[in-house]
Amino acid sequence: DGGITQSPKYLFRKEGQNVTLSCEQNLNHDAMYWYRQDPGQGLRLIYYSQIVNDFQKGDIAEGYSVSREKKESFPLTVTSAQKNPTAFYLCASSVNSGLAGHYTGELFFGEGSRLTVL
Amino acid sequence: AQSVTQLGSHVSVSEGALVLLRCNYSSSVPPYLFWYVQYPNQGLQLLLKYTSAATLVKGINGFEAEFKKSETSFHLTKPSAHMSDAAEYFCAVSEAKRGGADGLTFGKGTHLIIQP
Numbered sequence: 001d002g003g004i005t006q007s008p009k010y011l012f013r014k015e016g017q018n019v020t021l022s023c024e025q026n027l028n029h030d031a032m033y034w035y036r037q038d039p040g041q042g043l044r045l046i047y048y049s050q051i052v053n054d055f056q057k058g059d060i061a062e063g064y065s066v067s068r069e070k071k072e073s074f075p076l077t078v079t080s081a082q083k084n085p086t087a088f089y090l091c092a093s094s095v096n097s098g099l100a101g102h103y104t105g106e107l108f109f110g111e112g113s114r115l116t117v118l
Numbered sequence: 119a120q121s122v123t124q125l126g127s128h129v130s131v132s133e134g135a136l137v138l139l140r141c142n143y144s145s146s147v148p149p150y151l152f153w154y155v156q157y158p159n160q161g162l163q164l165l166l167k168y169t170s171a172a173t174l175v176k177g178i179n180g181f182e183a184e185f186k187k188s189e190t191s192f193h194l195t196k197p198s199a200h201m202s203d204a205a206e207y208f209c210a211v212s213e214a215k216r217g218g219a220d221g222l223t224f225g226k227g228t229h230l231i232i233q234p
Contacts, residue, residue: 004161033221039128042208042226043162058221090161092221105150105169105212107222109161 002027006110007093013078013085013117021076021113023091030095032074033107036060037088046089049074078115089113120211124225128222132233137181137196139228141209144190150212151192152222153183155205162208167190179203204232 004025015021024107025032031050045058049068063082068074074093078085092107119122125140143149149171154162166177173185179202183194206229210222 006161031221035221035224040226043224045221049222055229066217088159092162094221105222106164106167109154109163111160111161114159 004091004093004108004110006089006113008113009111011113011115013115015117016080018077018079019115021078021089021091021115023074023076023110025072025108025109027070027093029093029108031093032068032072033089033092033094034058034064034066034074034076035092037090037112043090046076085115086117087115089115094100120149120213120223122209122211122223122225124209124228126228128205128229128231130231130233131199133201134198137194137199137203137230139194139207139230141192141194141225142190143192143209143211145211145213146212150174151183151185152210153177153181153192154193154208154210156208165172165194165207199232201232201234204230206230
């Protein structure tokens, strides 16, 4: 079935360590996104990418990095520079909004990854 | 800049009663509007969306929402609550002019509690 797969579901990290969260989609979507979710804060955009080999910072990019080497993959690295990394991370994808007539606005989400810093 | 305000971080209703979750948006251009539902430790699932067609939008699980431009609102309703409706609900906006280049802007969410 088509969808978005995030792994791992749960991850524990010691302070000072970098960790990478995986996001893979087989929906043939051009655009991919990473959001961070904290209780009572809603979802905040970390990074997004509309095409391969290109990505932009979102509202809270500090302490995070991404790559987009393949259309179906958009991994997120939480670096040691992120001061408060404990959160629920959600990856999403959508049809590329730049293509006329193709924009629906809808995001498709993965099941999320919960990161806890010990 | 676009923004979304969801009134009430927690809403409690009795099973069988009307569900009303409020959402007001701010956008400089005609918006696309969405409601998503999230169950514990899961991703978000789309309930319904408004993309400048009919102002009354019907979604899954018996939910519907009405776009009111004059009130800048997009409230979510369901005539009769079911225990399975207990979840977190998010309203989101995208600016159609930019084609949603930077994804959606989300409200802080409303936790819906269903009392037996």
